[in-house]
């Protein structure tokens with residue numbers, strides 16, 4: 120039963136216990152329980168103090184986010200917290216585990232707060248497209264001052280109990296039983312004046328230059344938020360706290376929350392929250408990773424110590440795995456010996472650790488991996504080389520070792536074929552830099568066993584990654600969708616756009632970097648190599664714009680042939696101060712190159728509107744997402760959206776490409792794709808996916824219903 124219980128300890132301390140596993144979210148039943156308990160406390164003359172705690176060592180994870188999807192009913196939070204604060208008996212929050220969002224706001228309505236040393240506190244509402252609207256935006260700055268409240272509320276970051284103590288959010292921290300301590304504390308403060316403990320009655324201490332502090336915060340959230348509304352509203356609520364009396368501040372908090380609450384961004388961010396928890400609980404074999412047997416990996420090897428390999432070594436070691444790091448090239452091995460310990464130390468420092476938990480040994484030979492439980496191969500993207508390594512590993516490693524490849528798109532099954540036990544081969548596609556980026560695509564080959572996949576998924580989680588299980592196809596999910604997106608960007612250049620124009624459109628949408636700036640950063644030669652492998656490139660004075668029966672843009676190949684590989688050569692779609700330069704400047708050479716190219720091919724440039732740039736790039740990408748769902752390469756739209764948000768810079772407040780298509784309207788996306796396909800019949804990626812057509816025909820169900828629709832649709836098509 121989800122509720123809040125009331126009991127009286129030793130005749131005088133009322134104990135209100137939140138009971139709504141797993142995080143004691145403030146659902147309607149819990150709010151009703153607290154409201155009733157407050158009434159009982161008021162009526163009971165024996166009770167002299169009150170303690171509020173959460174069941175199972177977790178104080179409260181905040182408002183029940185699932186309730187936000189429907190009409191809100193039951194006692195509202197704001198008056199409930201006011202009633203607690205107004206009590207004439209001291210109320211103490213016993214914070215164990217977590218006090219987040221509405222949970223911390225509840226605690227701020229209490230007169231005292233005692234926290235366990237392992238507890239995490241924070242107001243993460245901004246990450247859900249909201250603001251702390253249960254009085255948090257008004258009480259917190261009155262408790263800890265405006266600058267610290269701005270930091271916590273606009274970032275939504277979780278803080279430790281010791282930081283909370285330093286900031287003055289909690290009164291005491293204990294390593295022992297926080298509940299027991301809170302009860303003793305409650306008894307000890309009976310009779311002390313409560314007026315100064317009521318945060319709503321305190322003035323808000325603001326710095327003398329309050330306006331400039333707020334303006335600076337606003338500028339910062341604009342820049343960081345890439346179009347997100349909630350951080351801006353948070354600054355607005357804090358401005359009210361700093362400049363208005365409490366009651367008017369609360370009114371402003373309510374107004375701002377009303378604007379955010381029903382916004383598309385709040386829906387997108389709450390969808391992103393739940394998607395992150397849904398993903399990966401799937402495999403093509405039908406098994407679930409969380410109920411398959413997994414192996415706990417204590418010792419692993421990484422083969423190949425280029426940029427990706429070094430990052431993977433660090434990520435493993437930070438997760439407490441001992442690593443054998445192997446590199447056959449002497450120079451690269453020497454570089455890794457120097458760089459990896461430095462990266463590791465920095466990583467450990469960021470986590471507040473003095474020493475990294477995992478031990479690393481370096482080697483130049485594969486024979487040193489014989490004792491490990493799992494291997495991650497991270498060599499150059501070359502199938503023949505990878506196959507040679509896998510066949511060698513199959514003889515060197517002991518039976519049962521899980522063999523993983525950090526490939527960004529090669530066929531896992533071809534690698535598995537090179538071994539004696541294909542069931543133990545899976546893909547682990549990391550994103551650069553591998554010790555920083557959160558996304559991991561775990562690629563299930565047709566013969567990968569549920570156990571091997573589950574082991575990779577769980578290891579990814581230990582490494583702090585958001586692991587998403589995907590099927591085996593060229594480019595898997597992320598890179599397969601990237602192809603039509605980049606292709607459209609190149610076509611737009613041919614038709615008259617500039618790299619800056621395309622990038623500005625995409626950055627205006629919310630990507631941290633447009634496609635051409637991103638390409639310069641990762642190196643134009645990455646895609647060139649893939650196109651060469653696919654037999655698509657051709658050199659010559661007059662390269663054709665049709666390859667393998669479809670439209671092809673040789674522009675990026677020509678850039679590579681001219682040595683313009685991006686930041687590393689100091690020249691790409693932009694120019695940089697030198698090789699390795701970071702600041703992109705528009706390059707008249709590129710302008711001239713594009714003009715010459717268009718003239719040579721008889722292409723008449725036209726003015727291209729931002730709307731067309733966005734529609735062609737984004738809908739081509741999304742359309743491939745529908746094909747991926749139809750092919751069963753991703754379990755559901757949430758998987759694709761998580762991949763794009765965590766791995767490709769899709770703005771989180773837009774949910775992900777599939778969610779965004781739902782928000783735009785599936786019928787509109789279909790109509791636009793039909794329109795662009797009509798104008799570009801030689802571009803197969805613009806041909807609307809048949810799944811998209813079927814969803815539109817079925818009345819465009821909401822994205823949360825697509826899984827159900829797809830599985831019914833599959834059964835139907837098999838009949």
Ligand SMILES: CC(C)(COP(=O)(O)OP(=O)(O)OC[C@H]1O[C@@H](n2cnc3c(N)ncnc32)[C@H](O)[C@@H]1OP(=O)(O)O)[C@@H](O)C(=O)NCCC(=O)NCCSC(=O)/C=C/CCCCCCCCCCCCC(=O)O
Pocket residue numbers: 141142144180181182183184185191196217219220221222243244247249250251252253376377380381393396397
């Ligand atoms: C850190 C965590 C809490 C725990 O992490 P972990 O241990 O890893 O576990 P998870 O896998 O993440 O979670 C376990 C399951 O619990 C579910 N969960 C977690 N938190 C919540 C929650 N808050 N609500 C519901 N469900 C939750 C999670 O989905 C998992 O479920 P499942 O196993 O997948 O099924 C971590 O979970 C975490 O970070 N949680 C979120 C914490 C958070 O963000 N809290 C803030 C919530 S928002 C809030 O508190 C807002 C407060 C102010 C509200 C003010 C009043 C609002 C109404 C007013 C409306 C007025 C406008 C009306 C306008 C009009 O229409 O007119």
